[in-house]
Amino acid sequence: MNTEVSQVPTGLRVDAQANRDRILAVAHELFAERGLDVPMAAVARRAGVGVATLYRRFPTRESLVSEVFAEQFGRCASVVQDAVEDPDPWRGFCTVIGEVCAMQAADRGFSAAFLAMLPPELDAEEERERAFAGFAKLTDRAKAAGRLRADFVPEDVILVLMANNGITAEAADVAEAASRRLAAYLIDSFRAERASELPPPAGLSLRDLD
CATH class of the missing domain: 1.10.357.10 (Tetracycline Repressor, domain 2)
Known part of the structure; x- marks a missing residue:
């Protein structure tokens, strides 16, 4: 019984x-x-x-x-953490831009989730905030190494995500190829050696992505 x-x-x-x-x-x-x-x-x-x-x-x-997107949010945080630990901060910076853009292009749902405003008590939001904090440290190191343009601010990655998000409406193979090319264009524009004066930062934050 x-x-x-x-x-x-x-x-x-x-x-x-x-x-x-x-x-x-x-x-x-x-x-x-x-x-x-x-x-x-x-x-x-x-x-x-x-x-x-x-x-x-x-x-x-x-x-x-x-x-639904817990695994992808965790992967983002891991990508940033690995980049922070890379002895070459510029290589780490480029890896983050490329990987996050690729993740967006490969999964339209994740792209929307990453750009959505989630309550701070959720694990996914904690992961996103952790990734952003790590990215801010990485940008400081890349600037100190003389590789990243001095006027880049961590919040500029939001512009990257917003631009790349528009690509995800295309078919998967087109979106992935277009995303790789966009990331390469943007990375090239972030180099310190060819920097020209930019308008001031837009004042964006993760909370503006809803």
Whole structure:
């Protein structure tokens, strides 16, 4: 009897995990197809679960977005951390620009998520803030090495992301090729040796990306 009782919750846990995995997979598809504003009811319908089940697992749209793209947000933070540890700060800087642009181009849903404003208590927002703080340190090192133009500010990476985001509307193969070329153009413009005077910074922050 005890054995039978213990098997029931195990089965329920498996079902709950299957529902959760299906919700995340479907949400990723829909975010890529239709953007982050897709109705939660549409996610539940395609996943084959009730709306109440969806909200029980993910109480807010932001919590669903955070979980769907948790791996990519973590990868961004790791890319920046590896770049900060690179003994050549300019190489690290170029790697960050190239990698983040490539991630955007490869996943339209992630591009929208990265540019969205998420509540600060979510893990994804913490990862994004951590990545930005690391990038700020990297820019200081690249400037000190005389490789990055002196008037570059860390917030300029937001301009890079906004520009690259427009490319993601193209077909995947076109978007990836165009993103690589855009990143190369931008990196070349960031070199200290050919810098000419720029207008003042736009005053953007991550909170302006909603």
